[in-house]
């Protein structure tokens with residue numbers, strides 16, 4: 001069954017949203033790089049790569065279903081932040097927003113009885129639980145570290161140990 005036009009448009013929109021997420025994380029990586037947080041920069045850079053993979057997962061799915069991907073303009077991400085805590089708070093808020101987007105996509109697929117799309121989206125629903133948890137855990141740790149510079153630097157080192 002070929003992907004319906006409404007869902008195709010909605011998935012195309014999400015391809016853009018995932019690419020924007022990657023662009024935003026890359027902007028965060030650039031800020032960290034410029035502000036002597038090499039560990040957080042690595043974490044953010046890896047996250048940007050993950051978002052690219054999320055976009056490609058949707059991209060491939062559209063073609064698997066005989067649809068057509070139409071790439072849209074990606075907005076400019078912010079360049080300036082107030083520090084590491086601000087970055088991770090924004091990342092956490094962003095992931096909560098993305099969860100809402102994925103849930104809306106799932107609801108649209110359910111409305112059209114498109115079980116294949118619902119099944120594909122299950123991966124994203126599970127992934128969002130992880131995405132939110134990862135960001136919120138760092139927010140909590142940064143809050144604990146507060147303005148204690150050695151604690152923040154130690155945390156930056158931990159972020160730099162991210163392997164996947």
Ligand code: FEO
Nearest residue numbers: 018051054098131
């Ligand atoms: Fe693609 Fe961070 O969710």
